[in-house]
Every structure is written in structure tokens, then in C-alpha cells.
Amino acid sequence: MAHWIVGVSSLTLMFAGAVPYIPQYRTIKQTQNAEGFSTYVCLVLLVANILRIIFWFGRPFELPLLAQSFIMIGVMLGMLYSVVTVRCRNTTSVGARKRNFRDFCVTDFWQWTDFRSYVEFLMWFTGFCATLLLVFGRNTAFVETIGCLAVFTEAMLGMPQFYHNFRSQSTAGMSVAMVAMWTSGDLFETIYFIVRDVPAQFAICGLLQVSVELAILLQVILYDVSPVRVVKESCPNECRQEELQRLTVSCSDSTFFVESGILHLLNKILTV
Structure with missing residues (x-):
């Protein structure tokens, strides 16, 4: 019986992070408007999960957590593709400037107008991190630092959305169901991390995430x-x-x- 519970929990954990984005994806597809969703959420999760995978090679942890990272990267790439496609379609200005990664313009970072630029940046980032691991992989302090960066980055998941809502003084266009699922999923993950005795960084990450997500839900009440x-x-x-x-x-x-x-x-x- 215990094995069944662990198995179901592990399977749930693998997909729990991806499910909350289904409502937001549906909202974008139905309204053909992606302005309420911050693409920096995708940036945070992509960077965090790439770092988590790099961390696994330095200090292996449970396979469901590793699988979760690969699934989340796929989901975030799908969300990015959807957002970029909708925004490009809604850009009616004929003279609108095209922005891409190869321009190496700092002010255009993560505001590129083509999906390929996002993929190129992620490939460069992954290659850079992998190179560092090859060079410093035997250094315990370096590996633990990568782990801390991974979970701290993920803990800041909700901050781009929180800041986006704060600037606009509105949560219009944001899927509240998505944030509610974030919160419930992260509560489940945090409990799982504590029970399964995974590296302490993961539990700290979960607690920080839940705090930020509760703040976003409070924004719904304050602004709407x-x-x-x-x-x-x-x-x-x-x-x-x-x-x-x-x-x-x-x-x-x-x-x-x-x-x-x-x-x-x-x-x-x-x-x-």
C-alpha cells in the first residue's frame, strides 16, 4: 500500500507543476490576448529547471523531480510559443520593429518577437551552465550553489506576475485558476519535499513560492x-x-x- 501511495505521489508531482498553465493557455487561445500573462514567468521557470537539471548531475536527487523539470521546460516552451504567436498576430503596426536575440540588445531581452530567439538564448544558457559543471563539478560548494540558485529562482516564480499586476493595478487577463493551482500544487510539493527528505533547498523554495502566490491572490481582491x-x-x-x-x-x-x-x-x- 505504501508503495502505491509513493508511486501516485511521485506521478502527481511530475505533472503538478504543468497543470496550472492549462487555464491560462485556454484563456490566451480563447481571447487571442496574451497581455495579462507575464512571459517572465516562463523565463523564471525555464532558468530554474535548467539549473535544477544541472544540479542533478552534480548531486543526484529523486527521478520524479528530474522528470518534472523536463516536463516543465516543455510546457513553458509551449506557453512561450503561444504568447509570442498571439502577440505577433495582434501587432497591427506595419513599421513595428522586429526584435531578436541575435541583435544582442539588452533592452530587448526576453521581449523578442520570434520564438526562435527564446530557444537560442536557452541553448546558450544551457551550454554555459553545462560547461561550468564540467569544469567545477567536483567542487561541492559549486554544486550546492547551483542547487540554491535553482530553487531560489523557482521560488521567485510568481514575482513577475505580481509585479505585472502591481504596475497595471489590475489582474485582468491573468488566470486566477492558474494561480490557485500554483498554490495548491506548491503546498503539495512542499509537503512531499519534507516527507521524502530531499535536499533542504526544495522545501525552502516551496515555502517561498506559496507566500508569493498568496500575495497574488490577494491582489485579485484588492484590484478587481x-x-x-x-x-x-x-x-x-x-x-x-x-x-x-x-x-x-x-x-x-x-x-x-x-x-x-x-x-x-x-x-x-x-x-x-
Whole structure:
């Protein structure tokens, strides 16, 4: 029985990281709009999982975790292809400048207009890391540093999306179901890491990820359900000030904001 539980847990772990991106992928395909999704999420996960694979060659860990990295790299490449394709299709400006990796322009980094540029960068990055491993692979400190970089980078998974939402003061276009799945998946992974006694870096990574993802879910409530935001967007100028004053008093005397925020969050999670 114990073997069955371990087997199912390992299989779940392998695909748990990829499943949350299904709602976001569907949203992009249905709306043909990728502006709500930050491609830097893909960058973080691609770099983190490449480093994790490099770390495995220096200090082997459980095979399900290694398989998870390969699966995640494939999923992120698929997401990148979808986003780049949609954005190029939506670019109506005839004179829009093409950006690619071979221009070696720092300001264009990870904002290239062709999918090939992303693949080229990842190949160069992988080759560079592999070369370092060949040279310093016998150095324990170097290997452990690679492991720490891998998990810390992955722990910052939600930061690009958090910053994207913060700048726009909105979570429009972002799949809340995706973030909710991130959170539940990372909770499962963190428990798995602790129970299976894998390198400590993985458990630390899981805890940091869950914290950031909870902050993103809080943004959904703050930005999408803010009563002030609703009034500003829906009321005419002549009645806006009066309505804002009335709403401020109402919110201070009740749990309207919290209740409506939680209900809105649950509704967006269940709407895939």
C-alpha cells in the first residue's frame, strides 16, 4: 500500500507543476490576448529547471523531480510559443520593429518577437551552465550553489506576475485558476519535499513560492473588487464624489469589501 501511495505521489508531482498553465493557455487561445500573462514567468521557470537539471548531475536527487523539470521546460516552451504567436498576430503596426536575440540588445531581452530567439538564448544558457559543471563539478560548494540558485529562482516564480499586476493595478487577463493551482500544487510539493527528505533547498523554495502566490491572490481582491475602483469606472463624474463618500462609510461599518472580495476570488477560480 505504501508503495502505491509513493508511486501516485511521485506521478502527481511530475505533472503538478504543468497543470496550472492549462487555464491560462485556454484563456490566451480563447481571447487571442496574451497581455495579462507575464512571459517572465516562463523565463523564471525555464532558468530554474535548467539549473535544477544541472544540479542533478552534480548531486543526484529523486527521478520524479528530474522528470518534472523536463516536463516543465516543455510546457513553458509551449506557453512561450503561444504568447509570442498571439502577440505577433495582434501587432497591427506595419513599421513595428522586429526584435531578436541575435541583435544582442539588452533592452530587448526576453521581449523578442520570434520564438526562435527564446530557444537560442536557452541553448546558450544551457551550454554555459553545462560547461561550468564540467569544469567545477567536483567542487561541492559549486554544486550546492547551483542547487540554491535553482530553487531560489523557482521560488521567485510568481514575482513577475505580481509585479505585472502591481504596475497595471489590475489582474485582468491573468488566470486566477492558474494561480490557485500554483498554490495548491506548491503546498503539495512542499509537503512531499519534507516527507521524502530531499535536499533542504526544495522545501525552502516551496515555502517561498506559496507566500508569493498568496500575495497574488490577494491582489485579485484588492484590484478587481475594490469598491473605489468599481465606482470610478462606473459612475459619472458628477455623482462620483458623493458615491465614493457613501461607499467609504459603508465599507468602514461592514465586511462588505472582504465578503465581496472572497466571493469574487472563488468565482474566478471556479471559472476556467
